[in-house]
Amino acid sequence: MALSTVLETPGAGFNFENATRNAALEGLFGGGQTPKPLKTGTTIAGVVFKDGVVLGADTRATSSEVVADKMCAKIHYISPNIYCCGAGTAADTEKTTDLLSSNLSIFSLNSGRNPRVVMAVNILQDMLYRYHGQIGANLILGGVDCTGNHLYTVGPYGDINKVPYLAMGSGDLAALGILEDGFKHNLELEEAKELVRASIHAGIMSDLGSGNNTDICVITKQGVDYIRPYQESEYKDKRNIKYRYRPGTTPVLTEKVVTLKLEVVQEAVQKMDTA
Amino acid sequence: MEKHYTDSKVKGVSTGTTILAAVFDGGVVIGSDSRASIGGDYISSKTMNKVIQVHDRIFCGIAGSLADAQAVTKAAKSHLSFHSVQMESPPLVVAAASVLKDLCYKNKEELQAGFMTAGWDRKKGPQIYVVALGGMLLNQQVTIGGSGSTYIFGYVDAKYKPNMTREECVQFATNALALAMGRDNVSGGVAHLVVITEKEVEHVVVPGDKLPRFHDE
Numbered sequence: 001m002a003l004s005t006v007l008e009t010p011g012a013g014f015n016f017e018n019a020t021r022n023a024a025l026e027g028l029f030g031g032g033q034t035p036k037p038l039k040t041g042t043t044i045a046g047v048v049f050k051d052g053v054v055l056g057a058d059t060r061a062t063s064s065e066v067v068a069d070k071m072c073a074k075i076h077y078i079s080p081n082i083y084c085c086g087a088g089t090a091a092d093t094e095k096t097t098d099l100l101s102s103n104l105s106i107f108s109l110n111s112g113r114n115p116r117v118v119m120a121v122n123i124l125q126d127m128l129y130r131y132h133g134q135i136g137a138n139l140i141l142g143g144v145d146c147t148g149n150h151l152y153t154v155g156p157y158g159d160i161n162k163v164p165y166l167a168m169g170s171g172d173l174a175a176l177g178i179l180e181d182g183f184k185h186n187l188e189l190e191e192a193k194e195l196v197r198a199s200i201h202a203g204i205m206s207d208l209g210s211g212n213n214t215d216i217c218v219i220t221k222q223g224v225d226y227i228r229p230y231q232e233s234e235y236k237d238k239r240n241i242k243y244r245y246r247p248g249t250t251p252v253l254t255e256k257v258v259t260l261k262l263e264v265v266q267e268a269v270q271k272m273d274t275a
Numbered sequence: 276m277e278k279h280y281t282d283s284k285v286k287g288v289s290t291g292t293t294i295l296a297a298v299f300d301g302g303v304v305i306g307s308d309s310r311a312s313i314g315g316d317y318i319s320s321k322t323m324n325k326v327i328q329v330h331d332r333i334f335c336g337i338a339g340s341l342a343d344a345q346a347v348t349k350a351a352k353s354h355l356s357f358h359s360v361q362m363e364s365p366p367l368v369v370a371a372a373s374v375l376k377d378l379c380y381k382n383k384e385e386l387q388a389g390f391m392t393a394g395w396d397r398k399k400g401p402q403i404y405v406v407a408l409g410g411m412l413l414n415q416q417v418t419i420g421g422s423g424s425t426y427i428f429g430y431v432d433a434k435y436k437p438n439m440t441r442e443e444c445v446q447f448a449t450n451a452l453a454l455a456m457g458r459d460n461v462s463g464g465v466a467h468l469v470v471i472t473e474k475e476v477e478h479v480v481v482p483g484d485k486l487p488r489f490h491d492e
Contacts, residue, residue: 122349129346132385133287157287157342161311161320 041209043171044074044085045179045199046140046151048164049192052220053142053149056196057085058171058204059229060211067211073228075217079104079115080224082143083217087169088156089136096137100124117143117150121160129158138168144219171203171210178202193218197231204233287342288312288319291461293423294326294336295451296393296403297435298416299444302472303401305393306448307336308423308456309464321464330355332476333371333394334469338421339408343388347378368394372404372412380410391420395471419451423459427451445470445479453486 044057061069076084076097084100086093100123104115121141128135139154153161153168165183167175178199187195193216200214213229288311296305307325312318327335327345329352337344351374358374359366372392379386390406405413405420417435419427430451439447445468452466466481 125345125349129342133342155288155342157340159288159311159341159345161323163320163322 041171041207042074042087042169043167043175043200043203043207043210044087044140044169045167045175045196045203046085046142046165047179047183047187047192047196048142048149048151049187049189051149051189052144052218053151054189054192054196055083055085055140055142055217055219056200056230057215058200058210059213059215060204060209061090062209070212071229073215075215075226075228077101078120078141078143079108081114081145081219082117082120082141083219083224083226084120084142085140085168087138087140087172092135092137093139096124096127096135096139099127114145116145116147117141117152118147121152121154124154125158125160127158128154128156133157140166140168142217142219144221149219167199167203169203169210171200171207174206175199175203189218189220193230201231287340291315291423291459292325292338292421293419293427293452293455293459293462294338294391294421295419295424295427295431295448295455296336296391296417297439297444297448298401298403298437299441300438301401302395302441302470303393303403304441304444304448304468304470305334305336305391305403306452306466306468307421308452308462309467310462311341312461315461318463323464324467326467326469328352328476329371329392330359330366330394332365332396332471332473333368333392334471334476335371335375336391336393336420337388338390339388340386343386344390347375347386347388347390350378351375365396367396367398368392368402369399369404369414372406375406376410376412379406379408383409389420391418393469393471395473400473401471419455421462423455423462426458427455430454441470441472449481450487454489456486457489457492 041062042058046053046055055075057074059071060067061072074085076086078084078097078101084097086097100120103123104120107115133156136156138156141152141154143150151163151166153163153166165179167179182195196216197214203210212233214231215228216230218225291312292308294307296303305326309322309324310318311320311323325337327337327348329335329348335348354374355366355371358370375390375392389408392404395401403415403418405415405418416437417431419431434447448468449466456462465483466486468479470477470479
């Protein structure tokens with residue numbers, strides 16, 4: 001009975017539209033290895049504090065043993081009052097959060113209200129459950145709405161849980177240790193930011209799949225403070241030469257200008273009816 | 276999270292569980308532990324409430340795959356709410372149980388979740404219905420479920436009496452849950468109890484350190 005423009009549940013059963021396409025793609029590899037989906041070995045964490053929610057994430061995206069992106073953004077925008085951290089398959093988390101964000105902005109425009117965190121969670125749960133774990137997205141959804149400050153976890157099979165603090169990703173156990181030790185209800189802003197920073201740092205130090213910088217996103221009733229990066233890695237490399245060149249570094253030998261001849265083929269005037 | 280997943284029959288988060296429900300004089304108590312695990316190695320939640328409200332006086336205890344159980348109870352909640360608007364009166368407990376049974380039976384190949392529906396209605400008073408994995412529906416006075424239930428069949432058979440008082444029944448339920456949590460590794464945390472009577476619904480939470488202790492603890 002939701003607004004008709006919000007994500008409509010499709011017909012029953014699985015959607016096999018892409019099955020023939022996938023079979024054709026597999027054929028292209030001639031029986032060899034199909035490319036593995038990019039996983040963001042990750043540490044993400046979230047904490048509910050007195051005035052809102054703090055979300056944190058590392059910024060490393062790995063492609064097997066190579067760091068593919070040193071400044072990857074894992075905290076995704078959902079709506080002005082809701083942000084989502086994603087762990088698991090990079091493409092899945094990216095697309096799922098994009099889809100959710102589009103749906104909620106349509107809802108906002110139609111209803112004139114900011115979406116509630118429970119609504120985002122329900123839409124995600126419905127979608128991920130329908131795909132029975134095939135979408136590898138482990139998400140931490142945090143936000144502030146008229147009913148309070150909320151932090152939810154959504155698993156790839158579509159199970160949800162409402163929690164005061166949380167860590168996910170390959171570095172979750174390291175981060176969880178710090179959170180379990182330091183968490184208290186009704187923390188102040190600076191304490192909460194420090195707790196999340198420390199937990200992501202623990203994940204970065206103890207997990208090979210997590211690393212580089214730490215991003216923090218603070219959501220309160222007043223607004224959102226997305227600090228990227230909050231803490232830079234101590235192990236940044238320094239580039240010794242510059243790769244930018246002044247204009248004029250490459251000498252110009254000759255110059256030729258060719259004007260494009262355009263001729264008017266047809267002209268029609270239509271009067272606007274403002275009666 | 277694949278590293279947490281082992282060769283478990285239930286994919287994703289499972290509620291290796293103890294759930295229990297018992298009818299007393301004037302109402303019904305339904306209770307559960309609070310542990311949710313992945314593969315029997317990693318506890319993904321220490322404080323999960325497995326007694327879900329599907330209507331004002333009807334609650335559901337869940338066991339099995341958490342994703343499946345949440346999806347089914349969500350559908351059942353919506354269905355029951357619509358049903359009660361159409362009938363212009365609160366749904367009967369048997370109606371709620373039938374909605375769950377229908378969902379479980381029709382989708383028995385895909386689903387891996389079992390339920391225990393307990394509630395109060397004007398026609399038959401306090402009742403408990405068990406909806407098992409394949410969609411079997413059974414009415415009982417006292418029932419236990421989940422992996423931890425195997426350790427307390429003896430206790431429940433010996434100690435349950437019909438027409439107990441509310442206090443006796445709550446104590447019986449707390450003891451049973453504590454005994455099961457003490458022996459089953461995938462059950463634990465706190466004990467969630469919901470006491471449903473004609474007048475009201477009361478949610479009692481017994482934290483781990485306040486649970487009854489037995490001779491060897």
